[in-house]
Amino acid sequence: MKTKKNHYQIVIVGGGLVGATLAIALDAIGIDLVVIEAFQERSNSQPSFDDRSVALSLSSLKIYQRLGLTQMINSAEPIKNIHISDQGRYGFSRLECSKLNQPQLGAVIENKILGLALMSEVRERGIEYCCPAKVVSAKKIVKNDKNVMQIELEGIKQFINCDLLILAEGSRSNLKSQLGYQTEVTDFKKSALVCNITTQIPHKNWAYERFTNNGPLALLPLSDNRMSIVWSNTSEKSKELHEMSKISFAKELEVAFGSRLGRVKKIGKRNVFPLMQLVTSKIVSDQCLLIGNTAQQLHPIAGQGLNLALRDIEALRKKIQKLCLDKESKLDSKNWLDEFENERMSDRFETIEATEALARLFSNPSTALSLSRNLLMKIMDVTPAIKEVFAMKAMGFKA
Ligand SMILES: Cc1cc2nc3c(=O)[nH]c(=O)nc-3n(C[C@H](O)[C@H](O)[C@H](O)COP(=O)(O)OP(=O)(O)OC[C@H]3O[C@@H](n4cnc5c(N)ncnc54)[C@H](O)[C@@H]3O)c2cc1C
Incomplete structure (x- = not known):
């Protein structure tokens, strides 16, 4: 052409x-x-x-709005709240749009x-x-x-x-x-497995970030009660998760994520991306x-x-x-x-x-680092000022 x-x-x-x-x-x-x-x-x-x-952060949604892509923004699934937790530990933190006086924290759209x-x-x-x-x-x-x-x-x-x-x-x-x-170039020597799933309990516009020993697992809300997952693991583990049956994959995911959203019901096409x-x-x-x-x-x-x-x-x-x-x-x-x-x-x-x-802190299985991030999440959950700074950054605004 x-x-x-x-x-x-x-x-x-x-x-x-x-x-x-x-x-x-x-x-x-x-x-x-x-x-x-x-x-x-x-x-x-x-x-x-x-x-x-x-x-997409709130500031990104505003940019697309100014460019006239209003219909696309309306079809994106809002993220209203974010739940951050660490597998096997009690510390967790929540960012809630109502507490930050925002209608939503961002939105998710399929590429x-x-x-x-x-x-x-x-x-x-x-x-x-x-x-x-x-x-x-x-x-x-x-x-x-x-x-x-x-x-x-x-x-x-x-x-x-x-x-x-x-x-x-x-x-x-x-x-x-x-x-x-x-x-x-920094090679994290890890890969991210990406796919869409449906869970037994509706997501109600919550996004989840869960830190596991192998790496972070993110679940983002999508339309029709689907969720998009991005699961970081060693490259060998990602390959294994990519190739195993849907039933085995659902079981592994339920163990890593816990029971907050009940059973994993449907699993879409799985793709793996090297993390660099x-x-x-x-x-x-x-x-x-x-x-x-x-x-x-x-x-x-x-x-x-x-x-x-x-x-x-x-x-x-x-x-x-x-x-x-x-x-x-x-x-x-x-x-x-x-x-x-x-x-x-x-x-x-x-x-x-x-x-x-963040990638280094939250992908490291060491006990000391795991305790520090647990403490960080607990502090964040009870300290509104710190949480607000974190949330403003996540929404794409200067804190
Ligand atoms: C698992 C995963 C999850 C992510 N999640 C998020 C998220 O939640 N939020 C976020 O903000 N970002 C996220 N990202 C990052 C985001 O996807 C990328 O930043 C974005 O896709 C980059 O787009 P790009 O157009 O720069 O590059 P690309 O998507 O790589 O596009 C490059 C284009 O250039 C074309 N091209 C290349 N070479 C030539 C050539 N010589 N001549 C002509 N055409 C050429 C290609 O065909 C392609 O269409 C994520 C990334 C990954 C891997």
Whole structure:
């Protein structure tokens, strides 16, 4: 597939959850752009719109609302309360929306449904979404006395130029290494098993985070009384859980989670994802910017990957809108990109560091660490101020 033109203000490589959302945000402020996506729009193998679900914070829901995706937000299942507990210990903590004077703490949506909503908005706005088309190389060139980024599409030898290249191609980005970005990789040597289940007792919009000796187990409320589970374990254990019969899996899950929701009645398709953290500390270079999983792939323990990317998108939209109002400023200048990187630095690194710390604290079977997190949960449960700080962060607001 070829693009319609050979020059755009912005080219976004990757039309997954982050690339498609960014395209909608930038189209809304009149940017001339194209999204280039490797997979066919409704293909089952589209890796971004898969069977997982994402928990969106309140601030993320507000961002989607501003972008006009109200119907999608209304179909997402609200998280009203969160219950945090440790397997085999008494300490637990609860975050309740009524006590925090909020209608809800966030909402959960399946990636597939979010993907469909994004693609419908992309079509409605007439955004050029070029797929299937894979970008194989990117470099800076001079064209008609102007510096531009040039990308090449696989197979058809089409070259496209732009003032700004945005890489939203997920964590397995080849282009960012081609362009010289350095990535720090942390292998947690664990995997997350993801699937949907139905339980005997309705979830009533509670989300659960349960810390087990092998790693955290999250249960998120979905529509029709389903729950999406994300269960971290050693890679061997995840493989075993993936391959065992549904009856054995239900039994293992009931032991790990306890009896709060009764028996596990239905189990959907199980998928396993290796748990790695990939962080690119510098996210801008001349006429190029990284976003979403291309900038950082986080451990899913705190459900922050997409939420952080949405805060980046919102900040970028505002920055570019301001830039376009100023006749002197140019999209291809490096100054505003450096400013953007600095402005986003504290939120990015606080989120990355807190997620990594949580992953280490709550995935470690040592008795000392287990006692500390138990104590932490007890303190949190009886100290409203600490709980509020934690809740504000979880909802995506500055505490
Ligand atoms: C188990 C699990 C649970 C999670 N839960 C949450 C949660 O509750 N809340 C939350 O906020 N986050 C969560 N996340 C994180 C969230 O899913 C990711 O942050 C998000 O999906 C990243 O989207 P992306 O668009 O950056 O990357 P991707 O989803 O990887 O999309 C990249 C896109 O780029 C395309 N592409 C790649 N290379 C090229 C190329 N060269 N040319 C053209 N196209 C290309 C791909 O086909 C793909 O469509 C979770 C992650 C996991 C693994």
